[in-house]
Amino acid sequence: xxxxxxxxxxxxxxxxxxxxxxxxxxxxxxxxxxxxxxxxxxxxxxxxxxxxxxxxxxxxxxxxxxxxxxxxxxxxxxxxxxxxxxxxxxxxxxxxxxxxxxxxxxxxxxxxxxxxxxxxxxxxxxxxxxxxxxxxxxxxxxxxxxxxxxxxxxxxxxxxxxxxxxxxxxxxxxxxxxxxxxxxxxxxxxxxxxxxxxxxxxxxxxxxxxxxxxxxxxxxxxxxxxxxxxxxxxxxxxxxx
Amino acid sequence: xxxxxxxxxxxxxxxxxxxxxxxxxxxxxxxxxxxxxxxxxxxxxxxxxxxxxxxxxxxxxxxxxxxxxxxxxxxxxxxxxxxxxxxxxxxxxxxxxxxxxxxxxxxxxxxxxxxxxxxxxxxxxxxxxxxxxxxxxxxxxxxxxxxxxxxxxxxxxxxxxxxxxxxxxxxxxxxxxxxxxxxxxxxxxxxxxxxxxxxxxxxxxxxxxxxxxxxxxxxxxxxxxxxxxxxxxxxxxxxxxxxx
Numbered sequence: 001x002x003x004x005x006x007x008x009x010x011x012x013x014x015x016x017x018x019x020x021x022x023x024x025x026x027x028x029x030x031x032x033x034x035x036x037x038x039x040x041x042x043x044x045x046x047x048x049x050x051x052x053x054x055x056x057x058x059x060x061x062x063x064x065x066x067x068x069x070x071x072x073x074x075x076x077x078x079x080x081x082x083x084x085x086x087x088x089x090x091x092x093x094x095x096x097x098x099x100x101x102x103x104x105x106x107x108x109x110x111x112x113x114x115x116x117x118x119x120x121x122x123x124x125x126x127x128x129x130x131x132x133x134x135x136x137x138x139x140x141x142x143x144x145x146x147x148x149x150x151x152x153x154x155x156x157x158x159x160x161x162x163x164x165x166x167x168x169x170x171x172x173x174x175x176x177x178x179x180x181x182x183x184x185x186x187x188x189x190x191x192x193x194x195x196x197x198x199x200x201x202x203x204x205x206x207x208x209x210x211x212x213x214x215x216x217x218x219x220x221x222x223x224x225x226x227x228x229x230x231x232x233x234x235x236x237x238x239x240x241x
Numbered sequence: 242x243x244x245x246x247x248x249x250x251x252x253x254x255x256x257x258x259x260x261x262x263x264x265x266x267x268x269x270x271x272x273x274x275x276x277x278x279x280x281x282x283x284x285x286x287x288x289x290x291x292x293x294x295x296x297x298x299x300x301x302x303x304x305x306x307x308x309x310x311x312x313x314x315x316x317x318x319x320x321x322x323x324x325x326x327x328x329x330x331x332x333x334x335x336x337x338x339x340x341x342x343x344x345x346x347x348x349x350x351x352x353x354x355x356x357x358x359x360x361x362x363x364x365x366x367x368x369x370x371x372x373x374x375x376x377x378x379x380x381x382x383x384x385x386x387x388x389x390x391x392x393x394x395x396x397x398x399x400x401x402x403x404x405x406x407x408x409x410x411x412x413x414x415x416x417x418x419x420x421x422x423x424x425x426x427x428x429x430x431x432x433x434x435x436x437x438x439x440x441x442x443x444x445x446x447x448x449x450x451x452x453x454x455x456x457x458x459x460x461x462x463x464x465x466x467x468x469x470x471x472x473x474x475x476x477x478x479x480x481x482x483x484x485x
Contacts, residue, residue, distance in 0.1 A: 011484065045324070045484075048328040049327075049328055050324050050327055050328050050483070051483070051484055069330075069332075070330045070331075070332070071330075073328060073329065073330040074330045076328070078325070078328045080321060080324040080325055080328070081321070081324075082321050084320050084321035084322045084324065084325050085322070085325065086251070086255065086322060087320070088255055088258040088259050089251075089254075089255070089258065093254075097247070097251050098329075100247045100250075101244065101247055101329045101330065101331060102329075102330070129258075145325070
């Protein structure tokens with residue numbers, strides 16, 4: 001379970017995230033929506049412990065992200081925006097480094113590494129340096145890294161950004177396959193994605209939550225039956241007011 | 242401790258996965274050899290010691306060590322990897338120390354590869370090997386000092402060239418802080434106590450006494466505390482700059 005209380009982040013005078021609160025239950029796939037600069041990435045960076053909040057707090061599976069950082073980070077897997085990884089390492093070396101840090105040992109380590117390589121179809125590139133791979137493969141390496149330790153909480157910042165339709169489909173299948181008892185949070189601009197994989201959608205604009213419901217009820221708001229229209233209506237209304 | 246070792250291993254293998262390691266080692270060996278024999282007059286002096294070799298180390302390090310340290314954090318920030326690294330279950334201090342130790346160990350490897358000089362001088366004469374060992378220790382400590390400065394500066398920017406240039410300038414100031422070129426800058430406005438304190442920070446004076454075979458605890462404490470200070474500054478800088 002993730003508990004977020006009055007989370008706020010200011011950069012100088014600019015308030016990127018403005019006192020947002022919500023809980024996420026196991027089994028939920030939460031889609032985080034919002035225009036560029038709405039505060040999606042900043043919120044994710046605070047949940048994963050990369051940025052310290054200006055005020056408010058985040059608890060992940062009972063561990064405070066500030067204060068109990070190591071335990072909180074252990075239960076999370078995180079795919080940062082753009083899926084960074086160490087370019088000069090081969091896929092196998094990179095995953096082995098992550099396995100070291102994640103304290104995976106012996107049979108479990110072998111089994112997990114094998115499983116993620118299989119799941120993300122990395123067999124063909126396993127001995128290639130990451131920097132020589134295509135964008136789609138790099139993204140998959142980033143995802144492999146995030147799920148290697150079979151985390152309770154998976155957080156992905158724009159996991160399908162820049163992928164072709166087939167790759168997007170694969171990523172969505174993977175997310176769907178993960179979910180039962182886990183918490184998944186993904187951020188995206190792509191609204192169809194929310195409809196396809198998420199059980200809950202939060203729309204944020206200018207650092208505040210402006211909608212928090214199921215994709216179906218969001219859809220029901222629109223006379224045209226298109227998520228795009230709902231999105232525009234909600235986020236633009238916020239800006240005008 | 243285990244996490245430090247994991248980071249260290251990854252960083253060290255990163256040096257050898259790219260040409261950086263080989264270019265550095267070759268240039269270091271060629272330059273240190275050339276300086277020892279040509280400028281240092283290794284043969285002409287007719288003395289069985291490695292003074293002409295170690296005398297050039299501060300100047301070699303001034304340019305070569307920032308070349309090692311410039312990528313430590315600048316690259317991590319530019320590629321966005323810092324976000325991955327710092328959301329793994331390791332602490333900032335472990336990451337900073339692991340990276341620093343990898344770079345230090347790497348310069349240690351380069352330094353150890355100068356052993357043919359030590360063999361030569363033992364073949365040619367009867368040097369005081371205790372002095373040579375002390376000088377190697379001093380040289381390694383000095384390299385650590387340069388590296389800690391460079392690592393901290395590297396965290397202030399995403400641009401490795403900027404990190405290199407600023408590191409060279411700050412290392413230069415530390416190298417010569419006992420000399421008028423640096424002290425005159427402070428004498429005009431700082432109280433005498435500050436000027437004296439700055440004068441006592443010179444790498445050159447601390448290194449030259451060790452390299453003469455005098456292992457004074459104060460010199461060792463100087464280098465260790467200098468390294469500790471800059472690594473602490475390194476964590477502060479990352480904390481401040483990682484969001485940008």
